[in-house]
Amino acid sequence: MTETLIQVDNLKKYFPITGGILQRVVGNVKAVDGVSFHINKGESFGLVGESGCGKSTIGRTLLRLNDKTEGKVLFKGEDIHSYSKEKLRSMRPKMQIVFQDPYSSLNPRIKVGEAIGEALLDHGLVSPRDVKQRVLETMRICGLADYQYDRYPHEFSGGQRQRIGIARALIMNPEFIVADEPVSALDVSIQAQIINLLSDLQREKNLTYLFISHDLSVVEHLCNRVGVMYLGSMVELADTEELFSHPLHPYTKALMSAIPIPDPTLKRERIILKGDIPSPANPPSGCKFHTRCPIAADICKQANPEYREVRKGHFVACHFA
Amino acid sequence: MAKDLVEFKNLETHFHTSAGIVKAVDDVSFTIREGETLCVVGESGCGKSVTAMSLMRLVEMPPGRHAGGEILFEGKDLLKLSKREMSRIRGNEIAMIFQEPMSSLNPVLTIGEQITEPLALHLLLDRKAAKKRAIELITLVGIPRAEEIFHSYPHELSGGMRQRIMIAIALSCDPKLLIADEPTTALDVTIQAQILDLMRDIKRKLNTSIMLITHDLGVVAEMADFVVVMYAGKVIEEAPVLEIFKDPQHPYTKGLLKAKPIINEKKERLYSIPGQVPNPVDLGDNCHFHDRCEFCMDICRTKLPPLRVHGDHNHKTACWLYEEEGKAQ
Numbered sequence: 256m257t258e259t260l261i262q263v264d265n266l267k268k269y270f271p272i273t274g275g276i277l278q279r280v281v282g283n284v285k286a287v288d289g290v291s292f293h294i295n296k297g298e299s300f301g302l303v304g305e306s307g308c309g310k311s312t313i314g315r316t317l318l319r320l321n322d323k324t325e326g327k328v329l330f331k332g333e334d335i336h337s338y339s340k341e342k343l344r345s346m347r348p349k350m351q352i353v354f355q356d357p358y359s360s361l362n363p364r365i366k367v368g369e370a371i372g373e374a375l376l377d378h379g380l381v382s383p384r385d386v387k388q389r390v391l392e393t394m395r396i397c398g399l400a401d402y403q404y405d406r407y408p409h410e411f412s413g414g415q416r417q418r419i420g421i422a423r424a425l426i427m428n429p430e431f432i433v434a435d436e437p438v439s440a441l442d443v444s445i446q447a448q449i450i451n452l453l454s455d456l457q458r459e460k461n462l463t464y465l466f467i468s469h470d471l472s473v474v475e476h477l478c479n480r481v482g483v484m485y486l487g488s489m490v491e492l493a494d495t496e497e498l499f500s501h502p503l504h505p506y507t508k509a510l511m512s513a514i515p516i517p518d519p520t521l522k523r524e525r526i527i528l529k530g531d532i533p534s535p536a537n538p539p540s541g542c543k544f545h546t547r548c549p550i551a552a553d554i555c556k557q558a559n560p561e562y563r564e565v566r567k568g569h570f571v572a573c574h575f576a
Numbered sequence: 577m578a579k580d581l582v583e584f585k586n587l588e589t590h591f592h593t594s595a596g597i598v599k600a601v602d603d604v605s606f607t608i609r610e611g612e613t614l615c616v617v618g619e620s621g622c623g624k625s626v627t628a629m630s631l632m633r634l635v636e637m638p639p640g641r642h643a644g645g646e647i648l649f650e651g652k653d654l655l656k657l658s659k660r661e662m663s664r665i666r667g668n669e670i671a672m673i674f675q676e677p678m679s680s681l682n683p684v685l686t687i688g689e690q691i692t693e694p695l696a697l698h699l700l701l702d703r704k705a706a707k708k709r710a711i712e713l714i715t716l717v718g719i720p721r722a723e724e725i726f727h728s729y730p731h732e733l734s735g736g737m738r739q740r741i742m743i744a745i746a747l748s749c750d751p752k753l754l755i756a757d758e759p760t761t762a763l764d765v766t767i768q769a770q771i772l773d774l775m776r777d778i779k780r781k782l783n784t785s786i787m788l789i790t791h792d793l794g795v796v797a798e799m800a801d802f803v804v805v806m807y808a809g810k811v812i813e814e815a816p817v818l819e820i821f822k823d824p825q826h827p828y829t830k831g832l833l834k835a836k837p838i839i840n841e842k843k844e845r846l847y848s849i850p851g852q853v854p855n856p857v858d859l860g861d862n863c864h865f866h867d868r869c870e871f872c873m874d875i876c877r878t879k880l881p882p883l884r885v886h887g888d889h890n891h892k893t894a895c896w897l898y899e900e901e902g903k904a905q
Contacts, residue, residue: 305764412852413620442619442791447835447848454845469764476837476846499840513769514839515794519817527773528766531734 259332260431260463261294261317266326268312272536284536286312288487289326291562296430299457299464301478301495303471303510305532308484310467314433317465318350319343330431348378351424355436357416361408368394368404371422380427389426397422398452414445418452425456433465438473450477471514475499480568483507486535486543489562493569503565503576505548542574550575578609580648581753581785582631587645589623589630592638596857600626602809603645605883608753613779613786615796615817617832618806621853624789627806628755631787632672633662649753668698671746675758677738681730687714688726691745698749713744718774736767743774750782757789772798793836797821805829808854808864811883815891825886825893827869863896871897 267290269283287309294300302310315321317328319335328336335346354360361370372390375381381389391401397418408416417437424432434453438446454477456462468474474481475495482492483504491504502508509526516523528547533539539546545555554574562572589601601623608614616624629635631647633654647654649670654662674680682690691713692706701709707726714722717740730738739759746754756775760768772795779786788799796803800817805826813826824830834847851868863869866876875896883894896902 305766414852442853443793443832444619444835444849445852447837447846448850450837450846451848471765472837472839475839475842495842509766511839513765515768515772515792515798516838517793517797517821517833517836519797519800519821521797525769525773527769531736531767532764 257298258296259293260296260330261465262327262329262332263293263313263317264291264327264329266290266313266316266328267324268309268316268321269324282536285487285538286535287316288538290484290487290489291326292482292489292492294431294463294465295479296463297457297461298479299466299477301474301481302465302467302484303469303474303481304484305469305510307486307532307535309487309535310484311435313484314352314435314465314467318352318433320352344378348374348380348427349429350431350433351427351429352433352435353417353420353424353437355439357420358408358413360420361416363408366405366407367399367411367419370408371419371426374423375426378427390422393422393426396456397425398448412445413441414448417441417445417449421449421452421456425460428460429462431463431465433467435467436469437466439468439470446473453477471510483510486533486538488543488572489570490544490573491569491571493566497566497569501569503569503571504544504573505550505575506544509549542572578611580607581610581612581650582608582787583646583648584627584631585646585648587627587630587647588643589626589635590641590643592641593857598856599643599809599859600640600856601630602859604806604809604811605645606804606811606814608785608787609802610752610785611779611783612801613788613799614802614804615788615790615800616804616806617790617793617796619791619853621808621856622806623809624806625757628672628757628787628789632666632670632755633657634672664698667694667751668749669751670753670755671749671751672755672757673739673742673746673759675761677735677742677762678730680742681738683730686727686729687733687741691726691741691748694745694748709748710744713748714741716747716778717741717744718770719744734767735763736770739763739767739771740774743771743778747778747782747784751784753785753787754778755787755789758791759788760795761790761792768795775799793832805832808856808859810864810894811892812865812895813891813893814883815888819888819891823887823891825891825898826865826895827871827897828865863894873897873902875902 266287268287269285271280272282274281304310316323323336368390372386376386399418438449466478478495481495481498482489485506491507509528512526530547541557542555542560545551560572560574564570584605587601587604591598591600618624642655691710695701695706695709711722714725719725719740760771803817803820804811805813807828813829831849849868854864861880862878863876863881866872881894881896883892886893886898
């Protein structure tokens, strides 16, 4: 029986825009605008979309690194946004995050071994005597060598720094990890190493991932279910296989056809979207995608399409799907 | 067969650092032909950008130094030209676009001022003619409302639009060669598709040669006529695009092709090349890939493999697996 670990209901996160001498709120950037989904225990849920679609904001709001504007985020059935500071802190080890650029999340003056063990000590989960042992164990799991304990972040390559980032999250023994573009800054040969590490860890530790990426091919490889976002809304969500074999939303189709495939003999029908992504501060009326949609009709300008289940587990928000 | 436009001959560009000499470009030779798109692929630090910067003579010296070799552009050695002669070629005959269009555009000048500048400088157009040409160029790169964009500032445009403007500036003097250094890496996929489409279109219309630097094999497959693969400052394989994807020879090229997850081809586990790119300081005279290679032999650790034709006549590989000395082992 699958157990729901995270439940998100109609989540909204607006960032206010201030202006004028009095810095009054003159508008809102609707980074996340009414998104609902759930993540089962032990699965990896992929969130894809282009820059500014709100995927990272969702990741941060799920961990309560941001406050929400509206809606609900339940972790194991409990609303973490209603927790007190102390209670939230005691929850923190269970939910960890891995960032895109591990260098900017490491203090250049702290030895890597200490940086990995820091949070354990802070939370009092291990005695100062045993911390080094735990750090070394975790470093080995993440493919780092013992002698690297005393090294500083600048002595590591990008791929190794990402291993450090993963070790820092992993040492807390979390149940849920938000991985925010963890391989986007890495070279192809290193990217494959990190992807394999993430999937090994998931299998061994029964971890649950929210995997945020703009790269559909990485998401397809790693995730069980995938949600596609555009301008703060979820436009399509389905099992990975279903989504990649039967994409329904025109945006999903366009995203897939835009990915360059390393096969020069392949002839494809390319859907090249016109124009740019509109500003999330002033999104288009009706369906937010209508300004770039190849099949947009009058109804798309007027009415926001309902986000509905068209097949079992396959949700889409489009008038023509 | 098309004429040779640029010929790199045993180019050596070194950097003198406190840690030692970094041979960023180490004995690199290849040719860009007229009307051809040549892709240089490789991972960070393999020397692909420094090769392009050497061609433009934009490598800062010191710490950089030309340690040898020639770059022939239509038969002339660019490395021997005076500064003045070089600046006539730069922008006029060879133009370059970069990864981050925002940092290549001046934030305090309007788009119009920046497009007309090279037109006035290189083609000696007067203001009115320059403006007319600028509007044409903006339209050519697929931006509607050219007149309005002419008067806007870079920050008012999106990333994709800025890259289009960079392409317009690069094309302003009708160059024979366009160097594009990771032009779509900072862009979203749907915008990347637009820019790649635009570059293909331009090549078809203007017959410009393109030297495209990228780390993305997908982009290579879509754009290239000819491919050069670099690793640790060296060319390790070069071949026409169909050939390199059909029959890659070097273990590194093979590994790169296998390591990339491909949409709609789900694998249980990705192939990964173990280890990491070697420290570029004081590399030995051996195959630089040897410590990551699953076929490593004794000779690979001690001797540098030559870049030679194996199989098809313009498919060259630098690997001992294909040499008699290597086969003997």
